[in-house]
Amino acid sequence: MKKIQYILAIVCLTQFSFAQKKDENIGTEVVNVVKPYTPTISDAFKVKETPSLDDEETSKKENIQYNIFSFPVASTFTPSKGRAANVDKSPDEKIFSNYLTLGAGNYGTANVELFVTENVSNTDYFGGMLRHSSSQGEIEDVVLDDKFFNTALDFTYGSRTRALSWNADLGYKNQIYNWYGIIPNYFDQAVINAIDEQQTYHTLYVGGRLDLGESILKESTIKFSRFWDTYGSAENRFVAKPALEFDIVDQKIKTDFVIDYISGSFDKTFFGGNSFKYGFTNIGFQPSVKIQKDNLSVIAGVGFFYSAAQEAGENKFFIYPQVTGSYKLVGDLMILYAGLEGTLKQNSYNEFVQENFFVSPTLAVAPTDQKYDIYVGLKGKLANSVSYNIRGSYLNEENKALFKSNGFDESNANTDGYVFGNSFNVVYDNVKTISFFGELKADFSKNVSFGLNGTFSSYSMDVQKEAWNLPAVKLGATLDVDITPKWYSGLSLFYVGEREDQFITSSLVFPYPIENITLKSYFDLNMHVGYKYSERMTFFLKGNNLTNQNYQRWLNYPVQGIQVLAGASYKFDF
Numbered sequence: 001m002k003k004i005q006y007i008l009a010i011v012c013l014t015q016f017s018f019a020q021k022k023d024e025n026i027g028t029e030v031v032n033v034v035k036p037y038t039p040t041i042s043d044a045f046k047v048k049e050t051p052s053l054d055d056e057e058t059s060k061k062e063n064i065q066y067n068i069f070s071f072p073v074a075s076t077f078t079p080s081k082g083r084a085a086n087v088d089k090s091p092d093e094k095i096f097s098n099y100l101t102l103g104a105g106n107y108g109t110a111n112v113e114l115f116v117t118e119n120v121s122n123t124d125y126f127g128g129m130l131r132h133s134s135s136q137g138e139i140e141d142v143v144l145d146d147k148f149f150n151t152a153l154d155f156t157y158g159s160r161t162r163a164l165s166w167n168a169d170l171g172y173k174n175q176i177y178n179w180y181g182i183i184p185n186y187f188d189q190a191v192i193n194a195i196d197e198q199q200t201y202h203t204l205y206v207g208g209r210l211d212l213g214e215s216i217l218k219e220s221t222i223k224f225s226r227f228w229d230t231y232g233s234a235e236n237r238f239v240a241k242p243a244l245e246f247d248i249v250d251q252k253i254k255t256d257f258v259i260d261y262i263s264g265s266f267d268k269t270f271f272g273g274n275s276f277k278y279g280f281t282n283i284g285f286q287p288s289v290k291i292q293k294d295n296l297s298v299i300a301g302v303g304f305f306y307s308a309a310q311e312a313g314e315n316k317f318f319i320y321p322q323v324t325g326s327y328k329l330v331g332d333l334m335i336l337y338a339g340l341e342g343t344l345k346q347n348s349y350n351e352f353v354q355e356n357f358f359v360s361p362t363l364a365v366a367p368t369d370q371k372y373d374i375y376v377g378l379k380g381k382l383a384n385s386v387s388y389n390i391r392g393s394y395l396n397e398e399n400k401a402l403f404k405s406n407g408f409d410e411s412n413a414n415t416d417g418y419v420f421g422n423s424f425n426v427v428y429d430n431v432k433t434i435s436f437f438g439e440l441k442a443d444f445s446k447n448v449s450f451g452l453n454g455t456f457s458s459y460s461m462d463v464q465k466e467a468w469n470l471p472a473v474k475l476g477a478t479l480d481v482d483i484t485p486k487w488y489s490g491l492s493l494f495y496v497g498e499r500e501d502q503f504i505t506s507s508l509v510f511p512y513p514i515e516n517i518t519l520k521s522y523f524d525l526n527m528h529v530g531y532k533y534s535e536r537m538t539f540f541l542k543g544n545n546l547t548n549q550n551y552q553r554w555l556n557y558p559v560q561g562i563q564v565l566a567g568a569s570y571k572f573d574f
Contacts, residue, residue: 103567
């Protein structure tokens with residue numbers, strides 16, 4: 001066996017030397033094996049990762065010398081320098097702090113909007129906004145003055161730091177409207193000429209907001225407003241909403257407080273009676289806890305409210321459920337949500353006016369008890385750029401406010417401009433509403449977006465025969481398109497179903513005939529187009545009621561026909 005190992009070593013060395021040194025002659029040798037080969041199996045042993053070689057021949061190292069023979073090669077190749085590929089990137093749009101918008105259109109329409117803001121320091125800022133919209137009316141077949149003016153001026157001063165954020169607000173608004181919706185072809189010219197149909201509203205407010213960041217006192221607001229009109233009506237309202245948020249045993253606890261005080265008076269009743277007052281103070285305490293577990297999110301809370309009546313009415317205590325939740329069935333593609341919520345809603349003369357400018361200054365103002373609103377819905381995405389939302393709800397409200405025509409009474413001792421069947425009163429009833437809502441939004445690309453929504457409602461009342469002036473169907477659609485980097489356009493369409501009202505006419509000949517009137521459904525098509533002349537200047541053209549629908553939003557109150565407004569907006573910095 002030892003001879004065989006030597007033979008193999010000699011052969012390997014011979015081959016290795018031959019490969020490296022071709023000019024050296026090693027020679028040959030014949031080896032005769034005199035013992036027959038008898039294979040045996042030796043004991044198993046572990047092969048070392050780095051074996052040791054003790055052979056003397058193996059340990060010798062040959063000195064090898066390499067000689068490089070170089071010669072020139074003709075080449076015309078010239079490598080070009082590497083350069084990064086160009087990436088298409090749109091320039092960042094410059095953001096300006098201020099802008100001015102001016103517009104004018106048919107019917108003597110004017111639109112002005114000015115927004116100004118300035119950083120006083122690294123943390124403090126100041127802002128102001130002026131808004132004006134007006135029209136000379138000129139509605140077809142209207143015999144009274146139908147123009148309107150709406151002007152508002154707002155100021156704010158605030159500060160933002162990591163530990164503290166606050167702002168103080170001050171504003172004034174002036175609104176002029178006319179009760180132009182008298183009974184068609186009912187009054188002679190002498191009566192029409194004697195009607196003073198103009199009403200002017202004023203609003204003055206001061207308020208503020210405070211957020212202490214990481215402390216338990218979260219965003220809290222406070223606001224005082226005074227609202228008054230030409231006919232001696234006045235209303236004061238103070239609202240404070242502090243909020244606390246803290247953790248207890250890894251649970252987030254939030255507590256909302258509400259203090260809502262309102263006090264007002266009217267100079268006379270609709271039939272010329274003495275002045276009267278109203279006033280309520282609502283105090284609310286609404287604790288809630290947020291529970292988050294996997295795909296389930298629940299906010300469980302309860303609302304405690306106490307309502308104190310200053311002038312007329314009873315002091316009452318209310319408890320409301322305030323529970324909402326959502327569960328991700330399929331990630332963001334399908335989210336199931338539901339809720340059971342209730343609250344005490346403070347109604348006001350100011351809010352009634354903003355919803356219906358043609359109410360008489362003789363209203364009964366009282367809060368609405370929204371006992372509960374049960375709803376369940378499904379929302380999510382049909383695709384990355386298409387979202388949906390569907391919901392069904394059952395709302396139970398006690399003492400809900402409804403707008404209803406005041407009608408006309410020839411024996412009325414009051415001769416003010418709102419007693420000729422051209423104003424609205426507020427009546428209250430217990431109303432239960434079943435409604436279904438659906439919404440679809442799609443961004444077909446970064447330049448095209450589309451939206452569609454609809455609400456279908458059914459009402460039941462305890463006293464009133466109808467849910468006055470509440471539509472059963474409301475539909476809406478929007479489309480916005482960026483045609484080019486310079487041109488953009490948009491379209492909106494909304495539909496409002498039939499509404500019911502009741503008109504009472506009392507004369508010396510026919511006492512108190514009652515007529516139920518159905519206001520026809522209507523749809524309104526609006527469109528706008530704009531051109532960005534530069535990063536500062538933009539021109540626009542807007543069209544409203546493009547189908548020229550002569551519909552009535554309120555009984556005997558037709559709207560303007562096709563309305564066109566053209567203007568420009570200019571952005572700037574100081």
